[in-house]
Amino acid sequence: MTATEEAPATAEAAGGEEIGRDRRRKEDRRLITGRTRWTDNLAPPGTLHLAMVRSPYAHANIAGIDTRAASRAPNVVTVLTGTDLADTQGVLANAWPITPDQVAPEHKPVAVDRVAFAGEIVAVVVARSAAAAADAAELVDVDYAELPAALELKDAAAATPENGGALAHPDLGTNNSARWIFDSAEAGTGGDVEDAIATARTDGIVIEREYRQQRLIPAFMEPRSVVVDPTGEQITVWSATQIPHITRFLLAATTGVPESKIRVIAPDVGGGFGGKLQTTPEEWAAFAIARRLGKPVKYTETRSESLLAAHHGRDQWQKLTLAARADGTVTGLKVELLADLGAYVALVGGGVPVLGAFMFNAIYKFPAYRFDCRTVLTNKTWTDAYRGAGRPEATFAIERLMDELAAELGRDPLEVRRQNWITHDEFPFTTVAGLTYDSGDYESATTQAVETFGYEDLRAEQARRREERDPVQLGIGISTFTEMCGLAPSRVLGSLDYGAGGWEHAQIRMLPTGKVEVTTGASAHGQGHETAFSQIVADRLGVPFEDVEVLHGDTQVAPRGLDTYGSRSLTVGGEALALAADKVVAKAKPWAAHLLEADAGDVEFARGKFTVTGTGEGKTIQEIALAAFAAHDYPEGIEPSIDAEVTFDPVNFSFPHGTHLCAVEVDTETGAVSLRKYVCVDDVGTVINPLIVAGQVHGGLVQGIAQALWEEAVYDDAGTLLSGTLADYLVPSAADLISFDTAHRSTPATSNSLGAKGVGEAGTIASTPAVVNAVVDALRPYGVHDVQMPCTPARVWQAIAEGNRP
Amino acid sequence: MDLVHEFTVPADVATTFATFDDVESVVDCFPGAQVTSVDGDTFAGSVKIKLGPIALTFSGVGEFTEKELAADGSSGRMVLSAKGKDKRGNGTAGAQAVVVLTPGDGAAGGPSTDVEVRTDLQIGGKVASLGRGLVQDVSDKMLGRFTDCLEKKLAA
Numbered sequence: 001m002t003a004t005e006e007a008p009a010t011a012e013a014a015g016g017e018e019i020g021r022d023r024r025r026k027e028d029r030r031l032i033t034g035r036t037r038w039t040d041n042l043a044p045p046g047t048l049h050l051a052m053v054r055s056p057y058a059h060a061n062i063a064g065i066d067t068r069a070a071s072r073a074p075n076v077v078t079v080l081t082g083t084d085l086a087d088t089q090g091v092l093a094n095a096w097p098i099t100p101d102q103v104a105p106e107h108k109p110v111a112v113d114r115v116a117f118a119g120e121i122v123a124v125v126v127a128r129s130a131a132a133a134a135d136a137a138e139l140v141d142v143d144y145a146e147l148p149a150a151l152e153l154k155d156a157a158a159a160t161p162e163n164g165g166a167l168a169h170p171d172l173g174t175n176n177s178a179r180w181i182f183d184s185a186e187a188g189t190g191g192d193v194e195d196a197i198a199t200a201r202t203d204g205i206v207i208e209r210e211y212r213q214q215r216l217i218p219a220f221m222e223p224r225s226v227v228v229d230p231t232g233e234q235i236t237v238w239s240a241t242q243i244p245h246i247t248r249f250l251l252a253a254t255t256g257v258p259e260s261k262i263r264v265i266a267p268d269v270g271g272g273f274g275g276k277l278q279t280t281p282e283e284w285a286a287f288a289i290a291r292r293l294g295k296p297v298k299y300t301e302t303r304s305e306s307l308l309a310a311h312h313g314r315d316q317w318q319k320l321t322l323a324a325r326a327d328g329t330v331t332g333l334k335v336e337l338l339a340d341l342g343a344y345v346a347l348v349g350g351g352v353p354v355l356g357a358f359m360f361n362a363i364y365k366f367p368a369y370r371f372d373c374r375t376v377l378t379n380k381t382w383t384d385a386y387r388g389a390g391r392p393e394a395t396f397a398i399e400r401l402m403d404e405l406a407a408e409l410g411r412d413p414l415e416v417r418r419q420n421w422i423t424h425d426e427f428p429f430t431t432v433a434g435l436t437y438d439s440g441d442y443e444s445a446t447t448q449a450v451e452t453f454g455y456e457d458l459r460a461e462q463a464r465r466r467e468e469r470d471p472v473q474l475g476i477g478i479s480t481f482t483e484m485c486g487l488a489p490s491r492v493l494g495s496l497d498y499g500a501g502g503w504e505h506a507q508i509r510m511l512p513t514g515k516v517e518v519t520t521g522a523s524a525h526g527q528g529h530e531t532a533f534s535q536i537v538a539d540r541l542g543v544p545f546e547d548v549e550v551l552h553g554d555t556q557v558a559p560r561g562l563d564t565y566g567s568r569s570l571t572v573g574g575e576a577l578a579l580a581a582d583k584v585v586a587k588a589k590p591w592a593a594h595l596l597e598a599d600a601g602d603v604e605f606a607r608g609k610f611t612v613t614g615t616g617e618g619k620t621i622q623e624i625a626l627a628a629f630a631a632h633d634y635p636e637g638i639e640p641s642i643d644a645e646v647t648f649d650p651v652n653f654s655f656p657h658g659t660h661l662c663a664v665e666v667d668t669e670t671g672a673v674s675l676r677k678y679v680c681v682d683d684v685g686t687v688i689n690p691l692i693v694a695g696q697v698h699g700g701l702v703q704g705i706a707q708a709l710w711e712e713a714v715y716d717d718a719g720t721l722l723s724g725t726l727a728d729y730l731v732p733s734a735a736d737l738i739s740f741d742t743a744h745r746s747t748p749a750t751s752n753s754l755g756a757k758g759v760g761e762a763g764t765i766a767s768t769p770a771v772v773n774a775v776v777d778a779l780r781p782y783g784v785h786d787v788q789m790p791c792t793p794a795r796v797w798q799a800i801a802e803g804n805r806p
Numbered sequence: 807m808d809l810v811h812e813f814t815v816p817a818d819v820a821t822t823f824a825t826f827d828d829v830e831s832v833v834d835c836f837p838g839a840q841v842t843s844v845d846g847d848t849f850a851g852s853v854k855i856k857l858g859p860i861a862l863t864f865s866g867v868g869e870f871t872e873k874e875l876a877a878d879g880s881s882g883r884m885v886l887s888a889k890g891k892d893k894r895g896n897g898t899a900g901a902q903a904v905v906v907l908t909p910g911d912g913a914a915g916g917p918s919t920d921v922e923v924r925t926d927l928q929i930g931g932k933v934a935s936l937g938r939g940l941v942q943d944v945s946d947k948m949l950g951r952f953t954d955c956l957e958k959k960l961a962a
Contacts, residue, residue: 056891056898056931118930138894304935718928724935
């Protein structure tokens with residue numbers, strides 16, 4: 001990764017071109033040094049500290065809780081159970097009931113009479129120090145009566161009261177929460193998939209596979225933390241969250257405290273990956289306790305609590321049937337999915353698999369498709385969005401299947417993809433899943449990736465190693481992908497029964513000194529919003545990058561917003577800002593005409609300056625800001641302000657795409673997989689800041705590769721999380737990886753004026769299948785057709801041992 | 807988690823069986839263990855264990871669900887199940903132990919008994935996610951001390 005030197009440039013010196021320029025991130029000095037407002041660094045005077053008492057059992061009735069010893073411990077103020085908090089603790093909301101008859105247990109922040117997963121909170125110790133609270137939490141004596149636990153996904157899906165299977169919530173009578181189906185024949189977007197499969201069985205190829213998306217843990221760098229101060233006019237909540245606006249709304253909606261009395265601030269937040277796209281029991285408990293005691297309280301989780309009780313991601317069984325003609329043309333895909341929700345239906349957890357429904361067809365134009373998904377409750381930590389949310393699961397399935405189809409045909413997997421994908425001249429293209437892809441160029445991204453990778457040379461090396469029966473085999477993995485970014489058009493969300501819209505709000509305040517204050521509802525947690533948004537505003541207004549101050553993450557400062565997830569910040573939030581800047585310019589124009597004593601029709605705006613056509617006379621927009629502030633002399637009908645705000649609701653998603661190529665070496669004697677080469681060419685539309693995009697791609701790749709090779713949340717037979725430390729849950733470090741070769745093509749998005757498509761999730765989505773395809777490719781001569789993720793040495797070795805070696 | 811331990815004690819099967827059957831006497835040999843009450847085949851007690859950074863005091867109940875001694879002293883078998891939880895909330899444990907006694911080869915002179923203990927140990931809570939890797943090591947050490955003590959007791 002290269003960085004340009006940061007020069008004290010004006011927009012003029014930069015040629016008025018901030019967009020597309022490598023800019024070091026404004027926020028990095030404070031984020032990297034840590035000398036900033038992390039939630040745990042904040043402590044209003046008199047703050048009390050909370051420690052959570054958590055269930056060690058996956059499923060148990062609470063027969064009694066003895067808090068006497070803990071209450072008497074030094075510096076303990078009180079110990080509260082779910083019963084003590086009664087109705088004042090509110091409930092945790094599920095904002096996306098995907099079907100009208102969805103079955104969902106009520107979720108109290110602190111359990112009252114039964115726990116449904118190991119890690120669920122049963123009592124809260126309030127003490128004068130965090131250490132005192134932690135010590136006293138060990139003195140709370142809880143009497144549990146263990147219940148049978150629903151743990152394995154398929155067993156849980158099949159369990160009924162009649163067959164004696166364990167139910168995650170016995171009172172619900174079933175573990176099946178909802179069933180959601182999309183069928184192209186019913187939707188009118190394509191044909192009947194059963195017909196396609198039947199035809200392929202007699203006169204073509206049918207590929208049937210089952211894939212497991214293992215359970216993952218978001219593993220953000222900063223643990224979750226919350227401070228609640230009820231002592232002011234309002235109750236102020238600081239939380240390490242991705243969603244301050246949604247949190248405020250739901251706190252108000254579930255506790256009865258008016259929204260106007262709640263201020264939620266997400267100060268600097270150290271990573272989320274979807275793991276902080278949640279309203280948490282810890283936040284709700286802290287809010288209830290602060291109100292009850294009338295004192296500020298703080299809770300910061302330990303790393304092991306984070307792994308155990310912050311939400312998990314993925315966890316699906318996929319049963320797939322792909323139909324194709326004998327020549328390799330895909331004719332249909334049937335997807336049957338089981339998704340593990342964990343013990344409760346999280347904020348958008350029920351909807352994550354549904355997001356994937358639109359992506360199983362990926363970049364291919366086959367005519368028949370059916371997606372049938374069941375969401376299942378188990379006695380494990382709840383699951384919700386994790387980087388990519390639904391789209392990585394879908395992309396993995398189709399990209400593995402395309403490789404399997406190529407293997408069946410004995411053809412190059414790139415060729416089979418080329419034969420089936422949407423060609424550049426076919427855009428805009430409406431897919432069998434009903435989405436309209438606005439732009440893309442799969443050919444050009446693929447051509448560039450293949451050249452950079454040295455595809456032919458590596459294939460030749462692979463053939464040589466196979467020939468020589470080299471114990472270390474070479475595998476080449478391909479993943480071509482697209483995703484739906486820019487969540488989301490509100491109307492689409494409405495049609496999917498999502499509980500909110502997908503718009504974003506922006507405001508630009510022109511300060512009298514010429515500085516520009518910008519507020520956005522997109523609340524960052526490490527993505528570099530302040531830098532990218534400054535670049536957009538600097539370009540549109542023609543002011544220096546340094547003069548733009550971006551404010552976010554505080555419901556008081558940026559009152560309207562729908563926060564950051566789903567690669568929506570730039571495509572929705574950034575576009576709102578661009579449109580607000582255009583509005584500022586439009587409002588400033590009559591001011592310019594007035595000050596320049598010209599007709600508005602003769603005034604032009606370029607690079608921050610209004611000029612009268614044909615004369616050298618002009619006023620900068622910053623000068624006009626001062627004139628509007630002073631307001632000494634302005635014509636009637638003009639407002640003494642050139643500030644503007646915009647709420648932008650996109651008409652469509654954006655569809656970034658790309659081609660990822662991965663080479664791995666697999667030691668067939670030990671099962672060890674090592675990365676040899678990784679090349680990706682992504683098309684994310686207009687790039688605002690190449691440095692930020694490179695960082696997002698690198699981070700995304702590492703996360704996706706980690707799913708392929710290392711990471712997995714493992715539970716034992718009793719429902720204890722065995723991956724409860726970072727030594728067990730293998731988050732990779734720089735030493736585990738190689739240098740990536742990343743490049744870009746750009747076909748601008750048409751759904752926003754910036755042409756941006758979004759980049760945050762691309763690397764994660766594309767890399768997992770690229771790596772697994774490479775591992776399987778290396779082992780095909782050994783009769784291996786699949787290796788279950790993560791492809792650990794043990795699993796790879798096992799697959800070789802079970803394969804039919806020639 | 808399955809744990810297997812094998813050791814030999816210097817006494818015949820019947821004597822060894824009787825010793826094991828006397829919970830209060832056996833427990834003396836188990837480091838950190840205490841029996842608070844015995845009622846027929848069930849008993850209650852506690853055991854202190856230090857597992858890496860975590861000190862645990864498990865208290866709970868146990869029961870002999872099977873006890874068989876061949877009349878000719880050629881074999882003995884006991885099945886013990888126990889369940890407990892740490893007082894400080896750090897863990898829960900459940901164990902099912904099958905103890906098989908067979909006559910030893912008497913190499914040291916005099917009768918001896920080979921003891922095999924197969925334990926299916928279920929641990930939960932913080933101890934399971936933090937101390938899992940230590941369980942085998944710690945249980946081996948504790949059993950080493952247990953058998954030393956038992957040897958002395960039986961030799962006496």
